[in-house]
Amino acid sequence: MKEIRFHGRGGQGAVMASELLVQALVREGNYGQSIPAYGFERRGAPLQAFVKLDHKPIRERVQVYRPDGIIVLDESLLAQIPVYEGLKHDSFAVLNSRKQPNFESAPQELQLMATVDANRIALEIFKAPITNTILLGAFSAAxxxxxxxxxxxxVTExxxxKIVDQNLQAVERGFKEVSVKSRQQVFRKAE
Structure with missing residues (x-):
């Protein structure tokens, strides 16, 4: 089973992104669960959402403490909360960041890092910092x-x-504009 933890802020769509990801995984013949964890339940407050995916039914519905990877929708969270906490060995991170992937401050467990300037893309497409579908595209590519x-x-369903085309463009741009690096080599650079 793979477990993924989303980090975002209330109103950014992290919970929606986790639900969309599960629906896409199920469409491909997998089993999946989306589990939100709201905390303070107010707009702008840090929150987490969890996704579990497997090729067999998932019976346990609990929060993820040791994820295989993380998706961070808001770059400011990297300095505010321990987003890397509990990562398993050989884990990945997909980050909303203007910076190129860099392992200097990342834990040793992290083996794959992907970054995409989702804020820039979101402002170009939505005229607002709505980054969730962009990060899903980046996750797919990474x-x-x-x-x-x-x-x-x-996304279409x-x-x-009125907003399908914008979100399709967002997913595709996240997929195409992500920079991915492993501790061993660079896989792909932003176009």
Missing amino acids: TGLVGLDSLKEV FFPK
Whole structure:
């Protein structure tokens, strides 16, 4: 089983992103769970959401304490909360950041780091810092755990017609503009 922890702020769509990811995983024949953890339940407050995926049914529905990877929707959280806490060995991180992937301040468990300037992309597409679908595209490109086409299908079905095209563009740009680096080599640079 793979377990993923989302870090975001209330109103950024981390919970929605976790639900979209699970729907895309299920579409590909996997089993999945999305588990929100709201904390203070107010706009702007840090929150977490969890995704579990497997090729067999998942019976246990509990919070993720030892994730295989993290997705961080808000770069400011990197300095405010311990987003890397509990990472398993050979884990990954998909980060909303203007910076290129850098392992200097990352724990040794982290083996793959992906960054995408989701704020810039979101402002260009939505005119607001809505980064969730951009990070899903980046996650797809960085990990290969879910296909871009599955994400696009779910976005098309989930969002109201008036914002489907924007979110499809966001997923695709996240996929294309992510920079991915492993501790061993650079896999892909931003275009």
